[in-house]
Amino acid sequence: MKPRRITILRKGLFLLALPLVYQALFIGVLLKRQHDLTEAQRWAMHTKDVIVKTEYIFRLLTGTQSDTRAYLLTGEERFAEDIALDERILSEEFPALRTMIRDNPRQEERFQKVLSSAQVRLDYQRTIMETMRKQGRERAQDEVKKLKGRELTQALRHAIEEFHAAEEKLDAARLEQLRVSTIYQDWLLVGGLIVNVGIGAVAAIMFSREIAGRIEVVTQNTRRIANGKTLPPLVAGSDEIRELDEQFHLLADHLKSARLREHVYQEALERRATELTRANRDLEQKNDEIEMFVYSVSHDLRSPLVNLQGFGRELNFSREELQKLLDGELSAADRDRAREVADRDMTESVRFIQTAVTRLSNIIDALLRLSRAGRIEYHPKMIDLKAIVQRIVEAMRGTINARGADVVIQNLPEVWGDPAAIEQIFANLIGNAVNYLDPKRPGKVEIGRIERAVEGMEKPLTIFVRDNGLGIAPNHLCKVFAIFQRLHGNLIAGEGVGLALVRRMVERHGGKVWVESEEGVGSTFFAAFPADAQHSPLPMVAPRKERINVTVSHA
Amino acid sequence: MTTQPVTILLAEDDDGHAQLVQRNLERAGLLNGLLRVHDGQELLDCLNSRGSSHQQTLDEALVILMDINMPRIDGVEALRQIKANPNTHRIPVIMLTTTDDPREIDRCYELGCNVYVTKPVEYEGFIDAIRRLGLFLQIVQRPRNGQN
Numbered sequence: 001m002k003p004r005r006i007t008i009l010r011k012g013l014f015l016l017a018l019p020l021v022y023q024a025l026f027i028g029v030l031l032k033r034q035h036d037l038t039e040a041q042r043w044a045m046h047t048k049d050v051i052v053k054t055e056y057i058f059r060l061l062t063g064t065q066s067d068t069r070a071y072l073l074t075g076e077e078r079f080a081e082d083i084a085l086d087e088r089i090l091s092e093e094f095p096a097l098r099t100m101i102r103d104n105p106r107q108e109e110r111f112q113k114v115l116s117s118a119q120v121r122l123d124y125q126r127t128i129m130e131t132m133r134k135q136g137r138e139r140a141q142d143e144v145k146k147l148k149g150r151e152l153t154q155a156l157r158h159a160i161e162e163f164h165a166a167e168e169k170l171d172a173a174r175l176e177q178l179r180v181s182t183i184y185q186d187w188l189l190v191g192g193l194i195v196n197v198g199i200g201a202v203a204a205i206m207f208s209r210e211i212a213g214r215i216e217v218v219t220q221n222t223r224r225i226a227n228g229k230t231l232p233p234l235v236a237g238s239d240e241i242r243e244l245d246e247q248f249h250l251l252a253d254h255l256k257s258a259r260l261r262e263h264v265y266q267e268a269l270e271r272r273a274t275e276l277t278r279a280n281r282d283l284e285q286k287n288d289e290i291e292m293f294v295y296s297v298s299h300d301l302r303s304p305l306v307n308l309q310g311f312g313r314e315l316n317f318s319r320e321e322l323q324k325l326l327d328g329e330l331s332a333a334d335r336d337r338a339r340e341v342a343d344r345d346m347t348e349s350v351r352f353i354q355t356a357v358t359r360l361s362n363i364i365d366a367l368l369r370l371s372r373a374g375r376i377e378y379h380p381k382m383i384d385l386k387a388i389v390q391r392i393v394e395a396m397r398g399t400i401n402a403r404g405a406d407v408v409i410q411n412l413p414e415v416w417g418d419p420a421a422i423e424q425i426f427a428n429l430i431g432n433a434v435n436y437l438d439p440k441r442p443g444k445v446e447i448g449r450i451e452r453a454v455e456g457m458e459k460p461l462t463i464f465v466r467d468n469g470l471g472i473a474p475n476h477l478c479k480v481f482a483i484f485q486r487l488h489g490n491l492i493a494g495e496g497v498g499l500a501l502v503r504r505m506v507e508r509h510g511g512k513v514w515v516e517s518e519e520g521v522g523s524t525f526f527a528a529f530p531a532d533a534q535h536s537p538l539p540m541v542a543p544r545k546e547r548i549n550v551t552v553s554h555a
Numbered sequence: 556m557t558t559q560p561v562t563i564l565l566a567e568d569d570d571g572h573a574q575l576v577q578r579n580l581e582r583a584g585l586l587n588g589l590l591r592v593h594d595g596q597e598l599l600d601c602l603n604s605r606g607s608s609h610q611q612t613l614d615e616a617l618v619i620l621m622d623i624n625m626p627r628i629d630g631v632e633a634l635r636q637i638k639a640n641p642n643t644h645r646i647p648v649i650m651l652t653t654t655d656d657p658r659e660i661d662r663c664y665e666l667g668c669n670v671y672v673t674k675p676v677e678y679e680g681f682i683d684a685i686r687r688l689g690l691f692l693q694i695v696q697r698p699r700n701g702q703n
Contacts (some may be wrong), residue, residue, distance in 0.1 A: 295656075299624055302653035307571035316576060345578075352571040473627070 011210055015203045022199050026192045040178045046100065047171040051095050054167060060089050061118065065153050068125050068461045072144055075137060075150050078131055086122045094118070101308040107170070112165040117156040124152050216242045217289040221248045225255060278456075292482055300363055304356035311356070312351040318346045319475050366497035373504045378418035380509075385412040385422070385463065389447050392427045399434055403443055407434075410448030413461050416533045421505045426465070428498040429525050433467035438520075444468045452526065454512055458535055460528040468522040473517065479517055502527075560586040566598040566633065567651070576620060576651070584682040595621075595628030599636055602643050623652040623659065632661060638667040 004464045064086045071079035094115055101107045128149065132140035148334065214235045220229050231252050235245045274545045302382040317340050393400070393407050400407055407430075417420060417462040429447065437443035472480060481503040510530045511537045517523035563580065566645070567573040573591050580589065592598045598621065623630035630650060637643045649670040650663045660671050 299653055310575035
């Protein structure tokens with residue numbers, strides 16, 4: 001099962017809820033405070049009411065005191081009625097006040113004191129009134145002279161003042177409390193506001209860190225992917241942003257491997273393109289060679305054909321002439337002419353026709369040889385080149401001696417190749433060197449090995465055949481390896497196919513052949529062969545036993 | 556009728572072809588002095604040796620018949636050198652060849668060859684060209700030996 005995740009939704013809700021919850025709590029606290037404040041105000045008002053009431057009662061009671069005196073002095077009933085006010089105060093005002101202070105037991109105690117004092121004084125006044133009505137003013141005045149009424153009033157006043165003072169104190173306390181509450185409320189509002197701002201800031205920071213910041217990282221990651229840069233470690237957390245980042249990391253990995261693959265393909269492609277270009281160049285060169293070859297062959301075939309056709313016509317002319325001569329009477333001059341035609345013209349024509357046929361036949365043979373050189377199966381092996389060259393030179397000894405030439409064979413390496421082909425290659429090169437020596441100076445032919453860098457070959461074995469012969473003109477250097485190019489005219493018998501064969505055979509060995517020459521000084525022919533069997537295109541046909549050994553050693 | 560000795564200089568490596576040219580020139584009645592060389596080098600050497608003698612160059616009219624494919628110096632190169640040399644560039648040149656490759660023909664005309672003849676197909680054409688060239692040069696034909 002998937003672990004429970006903290007999703008962006010949850011985070012968002014939390015971030016939204018945080019200030020809302022706080023604000024709700026704050027408003028609750030604020031309401032409570034408001035309520036308390038109202039209560040305090042109410043209590044303050046109440047205390048004021050109590051004080052007013054107390055003062056009112058006190059004034060009334062003070063009033064009844066003087067009424068009693070007035071009644072005593074005048075005896076008028078009008079004042080006696082006023083005294084009844086005390087009773088009303090006791091029966092009406094006091095209970096009202098009492099209900100007002102019911103919440104305060106201590107004040108109630110004091111009130112009780114006031115009440116009892118008032119009761120005692122009322123009783124006393126009633127007694128005086130009674131005395132006055134029944135025993136007369138004298139008795140009543142005596143009674144009053146005892147100053148008991150005064151004491152009672154004093155006691156009452158004292159009680160009321162005490163009560164009043166307590167209430168004033170309470171009032172002051174409550175006012176103070178109200179003031180403190182108001183200040184407290186103000187601070188609460190300011191504090192609450194600050195905390196609210198703080199929570200907002202915290203929410204903003206949390207949003208920035210938990211969501212905006214991480215989204216920014218992911219966004220930068222997409223840019224990094226686009227620019228092919230490596231990604232930093234995954235963003236923390238387990239929400240969608242993390243998942244998104246994981247996906248982007250996966251994507252980046254895929255892209256990276258794709259780029260790697262692409263790079264590999266690209267390299268392979270470039271390698272192939274290079275190979276193709278080279279192959280193309282080789283093919284173009286081969287094509288040019290073939291074109292040149294066809295041109296040469298057609299020309300060389302046409303040349304004897306011209307003779308065949310030409311001397312065929314000549315024979316016809318001769319025949320017509322002879323016929324004309326034979327048709328008439330044969331004079332001595334005619335006879336001589338006829339003999340001339342038959343002996344000279346016709347013999348010559350027949351000779352040229354025969355030569356042309358031989359030449360055509362030789363050309364066709366040469367073509368067949370060249371074709372065979374390209375098709376014949378090679379049996380390559382390591383060959384002692386020196387032994388082969390020595391054998392070739394020995395075979396040519398007659399010609400060499402006839403020309404008075406000096407042939408030097410240096411140390412020669414072993415070469416991987418077909419023995420017959422290698423022998424043919426060097427027989428041709430040495431043969432050419434000997435045949436095209438300059439008769440004007442003592443000939444010298446040298447065969448040896450030389451270190452030369454050859455394009456497209458690794459550590460080639462380069463063999464040279466150097467002579468001090470006629471040499472080749474610069475404008476003919478490029479033609480020497482083309483077929484039927486005979487640079488030295490009919491000096492030496494041949495079809496001009498030797499060097500073309502040499503080139504064909506060397507190339508089949510994976511090698512190259514070229515010439516450096518100076519007319520009148522001599523030529524050097526070079527043949528470069530692959531260093532060993534591994535670099536040779538010729539297949540290694542190893543004996544069966546050896547092949548098994550190789551397999552075993554690999555196993 | 557002015558008589559002007561004209562020498563035909565034939566450069567041809569193939570003996571058979573040289574023989575055919577000679578026989579056909581004779582048969583056409585162009586019995587001028589014919590001098591044969593075997594390749595381009597020999598032709599140029601021959602012209603140079605003639606050039607060294609002013610008398611001969613002025614007196615003697617020359618026409619060159621030349622094969623393209625020759626050893627050492629080929630016909631095209633020889634033609635170029637002849638036409639580049641102020642001593643020889645006026646000599647008319649007829650190119651003889653077995654090829655009818657238009658590029659080769661164009662090149663020869665560019666180099667200043669007067670007539671281009673392909674052998675052996677245009678065998679009559681070849682003779683005709685020699686003949687017309689003879690007229691053009693106002694060569695006075697000498698009667699053939701043994702004929703009246």
